[in-house]
Amino acid sequence: MSAVLEQIKENLMKGKANDVKALVQQALNEKIGAADILNKGLLAGMGVIGERFKKNEVYVPEVLIAARAMKSGMEILKPALAAAKVEPRGVVVIGTVKGDLHDIGKNLVGMMLEGGGFKVVDAGINVEPAKFIELAKQNNASLIGASALLTTTMTNMKEVVDAVKASELAGKVKVMIGGAPVTQAFCDEIGADGYAADAASAADLARKLAK
Amino acid sequence: MKRISERIKAGELLLSDGAWGTFLQKKGLKPGECPELWCVERRADVLDVARRYVAAGCDMIETNSFGGTRFKLDFFGLQDRVAEINRAAAAISREAAGTDRHVIASVGPTGKMLLMGDVTEAELFEAFREQVVALEAGGADGVCIETMSAIDEACLAVRAAKAHTRLEILCTFTFQHTADGGYHTMMGTSPAEAVAAVLEAGADVVGANCGQGMEQMIDIVREMRKVAAHVPIMVQANAGLPRNVNGVDVFPETPEMTAHWVPAAVRAGVGIVGGCCGTTPEHIAAIGKALNQQKAAGKKS
Numbered sequence: 082m083s084a085v086l087e088q089i090k091e092n093l094m095k096g097k098a099n100d101v102k103a104l105v106q107q108a109l110n111e112k113i114g115a116a117d118i119l120n121k122g123l124l125a126g127m128g129v130i131g132e133r134f135k136k137n138e139v140y141v142p143e144v145l146i147a148a149r150a151m152k153s154g155m156e157i158l159k160p161a162l163a164a165a166k167v168e169p170r171g172v173v174v175i176g177t178v179k180g181d182l183h184d185i186g187k188n189l190v191g192m193m194l195e196g197g198g199f200k201v202v203d204a205g206i207n208v209e210p211a212k213f214i215e216l217a218k219q220n221n222a223s224l225i226g227a228s229a230l231l232t233t234t235m236t237n238m239k240e241v242v243d244a245v246k247a248s249e250l251a252g253k254v255k256v257m258i259g260g261a262p263v264t265q266a267f268c269d270e271i272g273a274d275g276y277a278a279d280a281a282s283a284a285d286l287a288r289k290l291a292k
Numbered sequence: 293m294k295r296i297s298e299r300i301k302a303g304e305l306l307l308s309d310g311a312w313g314t315f316l317q318k319k320g321l322k323p324g325e326c327p328e329l330w331c332v333e334r335r336a337d338v339l340d341v342a343r344r345y346v347a348a349g350c351d352m353i354e355t356n357s358f359g360g361t362r363f364k365l366d367f368f369g370l371q372d373r374v375a376e377i378n379r380a381a382a383a384i385s386r387e388a389a390g391t392d393r394h395v396i397a398s399v400g401p402t403g404k405m406l407l408m409g410d411v412t413e414a415e416l417f418e419a420f421r422e423q424v425v426a427l428e429a430g431g432a433d434g435v436c437i438e439t440m441s442a443i444d445e446a447c448l449a450v451r452a453a454k455a456h457t458r459l460e461i462l463c464t465f466t467f468q469h470t471a472d473g474g475y476h477t478m479m480g481t482s483p484a485e486a487v488a489a490v491l492e493a494g495a496d497v498v499g500a501n502c503g504q505g506m507e508q509m510i511d512i513v514r515e516m517r518k519v520a521a522h523v524p525i526m527v528q529a530n531a532g533l534p535r536n537v538n539g540v541d542v543f544p545e546t547p548e549m550t551a552h553w554v555p556a557a558v559r560a561g562v563g564i565v566g567g568c569c570g571t572t573p574e575h576i577a578a579i580g581k582a583l584n585q586q587k588a589a590g591k592k593s
Binding site: 136137138139140141142143145149179180181182183184185190207230232236237259262264 | 317321322323342367403405407441471472476477478479480533534535568
């Protein structure tokens with residue numbers, strides 16, 4: 082593999098945003114394909130960070146700075162990706178459910194999804210089920226990711242699942258859920274398509290569900 | 293009234309209170325509603341929570357001000373009412389506590405991360421200053437900076453209280469059990485790192501709150517003791533991790549289960565025990581009973 086791609090990966094993992102930006106430009110100058118820069122450079126680095134996060138070898142700060150470095154790289158890479166017609170793996174609408182104002186977990190999931198090659202549409206916090214549906218339609222999303230940090234709001238996830246099933250998105254858009262009090266048993270109970278225990282696992286799950 | 297840290301250093305074991313948020317939910321607080329606004333609009337209900345904890349035998353009670361910084365109140369359009377709300381929160385707890393119990397006013401995280409440039413250090417310091425000054429004016433004698441995960445934010449809160457109030461400063465972090473068998477906050481801070489940093493910033497009491505139940509607190513306290521041999525330590529554990537059973541919160545630990553771990557926590561070096569999410573006046577009374585047995589045993593030996 083090209084040395085510059087390896088350097089992009091390494092610098093992304095260290096969260097060196099400016100270096101990643103410069104290296105992506107250098108890779109483009111060297112006529113490396115945009116898809117390779119994305120997959121073998123940026124996404125490869127985020128993948129390693131995600132694995133380390135799952136094993137508690139790194140924590141939230143490392144994920145945040147790596148994601149920021151990825152964003153810097155993407156700014157440079159985006160026009161080249163568009164020109165080469167490289168499509169994202171899919172579109173995911175994410176949000177924290179109605180009544181819940183927490184955003185750190187949801188934001189982390191968004192970063193890991195972008196790091197997994199998805200386009201992320203962030204619906205924000207305190208999101209009504211209808212809003213999830215509307216944004217999923219507008220953006221031609223294949224997945225909805227709903228987050229809740231409170232035991233009192235996690236029940237609102239069922240409303241999102243039910244709203245999707247009652248809409249024309251039924252069978253097309255899958256719903257994945259997560260958050261501190263959420264479990265696989267709860268996911269099964271409300272009929273959601275998948276549950277992930279942490280942000281990195283959420284990206285793995287999205288890849289599985291989007292197939 | 294003697295300061296809390298002096299009482300602990302003199303060998304006392306003190307009882308703090310239990311959950312406020314989950315208690316207010318039982319009184320009708322809805323998800324997405326601002327709990328702190330109840331200090332103004334539902335004063336009698338908040339006062340009742342405070343009184344129930346006093347009746348359970350607490351030596352100190354907290355205040356309904358966990359989300360009382362302007363950054364949190366901003367979600368509800370209440371950012372201009374920081375002084376009013378926090379002052380009311382402290383006054384309610386002081387009314388219940390009287391003059392011979394401590395009021396340790398609750399200060400929680402802002403939800404902003406310095407690391408990402410969400411906010412500057414000066415802005416965070418100012419937000420904490422604004423809150424703690426109002427809590428002192430309302431009648432608190434201590435501040436309990438709690439559920440912290442980032443060292444930088446916790447230290448700014450400690451410094452703001454140190455520089456602008458005479459409040460005694462308690463500072464507790466929330467740890468999770470990690471794959472390496474140790475404990476870290478979500479930001480990766482270990483108990484030893486957290487304690488060293490907030491002591492340097494000027495905290496009088498350190499500790500841990502929330503988390504996954506009383507049993508894990510014992511390991512965390514041992515780690516803290518290694519780096520802070522004589523500093524008073526406080527723990528306020530959840531009644532285990534909540535489970536949602538048919539839409540209703542269930543915290544798995546009963547008062548007896550929580551109290552069971554108290555002797556081991558005291559042996560590990562804890563001086564103040566209270567509760568966090570899911571704990572009730574009954575949990576606190578059970579912890580109090582266990583602490584009294586420890587005191588009696590201590591006198592005999």
